[in-house]
Amino acid sequence: MINKIIFFGAIVFLILDSCSTTTITHSWKSNLPNEIKIKKIMVVALVNPNDHKLRENMENHLSSDLIEKGFESISSMHVYGPNSFQNESEESVINKLRESGIDAVLTIVLLNKEKEKHYIPGRVYYSPYYIYHRRFWGYYTTIYDRVYEPGYYSESTRYFWESNLYDINNKQLLYSVQTKTFDPSSTEQLAHEYGKLICKDMINKGIKSNN
Numbered sequence: 635m636i637n638k639i640i641f642f643g644a645i646v647f648l649i650l651d652s653c654s655t656t657t658i659t660h661s662w663k664s665n666l667p668n669e670i671k672i673k674k675i676m677v678v679a680l681v682n683p684n685d686h687k688l689r690e691n692m693e694n695h696l697s698s699d700l701i702e703k704g705f706e707s708i709s710s711m712h713v714y715g716p717n718s719f720q721n722e723s724e725e726s727v728i729n730k731l732r733e734s735g736i737d738a739v740l741t742i743v744l745l746n747k748e749k750e751k752h753y754i755p756g757r758v759y760y761s762p763y764y765i766y767h768r769r770f771w772g773y774y775t776t777i778y779d780r781v782y783e784p785g786y787y788s789e790s791t792r793y794f795w796e797s798n799l800y801d802i803n804n805k806q807l808l809y810s811v812q813t814k815t816f817d818p819s820s821t822e823q824l825a826h827e828y829g830k831l832i833c834k835d836m837i838n839k840g841i842k843s844n845n
Contacts, residue, residue: 704843
């Protein structure tokens with residue numbers, strides 16, 4: 635029974651993974667040094683101040699995924715609340731992060747959010763209902779409702795994100811990535827896909843845990 639549950643769970647995971655809506659459009663890593671080792675990362679999402687749920691999801695998922703890959707990671711919203719770093723100087727923020735043992739900050743920025751409407755034209759389906767062909771009205775009344783699908787408008791949403799990894803000690807950019815997300819089913823799905831994708835790309839580019 636347990637084996638069946640594991641099997642079906644793996645199938646569901648593969649199906650969900652194959653339906654990913656987030657893709658990387660560009661990524662870059664500093665070439666000095668060739669391999670970057672980081673111990674503790676703070677994740678900071680910069681989105682609409684009114685959209686606390688989106689920010690919370692994005693920070694929590696990426697932070698959790700970093701932990702799974704061996705990094706120490708915390709969410710800025712979890713530690714400092716929704717108004718983290720507001721009305722503070724650079725020196726004050728940097729000192730605060732250093733005192734917490736953080737050596738890098740990974741930002742998540744919503745660059746743009748676009749909504750598009752697409753018109754889906756109606757379609758006529760042809761079916762061989764031969765028995766009704768001899769009389770017009772029998773044919774017409776039987777087929778009409780079955781073969782015609784009216785046109786309609788469909789709305790899709792695209793999110794454009796950017797994440798930058800900064801070294802707290804020398805204040806330099808270590809890594810940058812841009813992504814596009816097309817029509818996610820929920821902010822939970824969006825955050826889940828984003829976290830997995832960014833962690834994988836960071837590691838592939840030589841950014842490793844120093845733990």
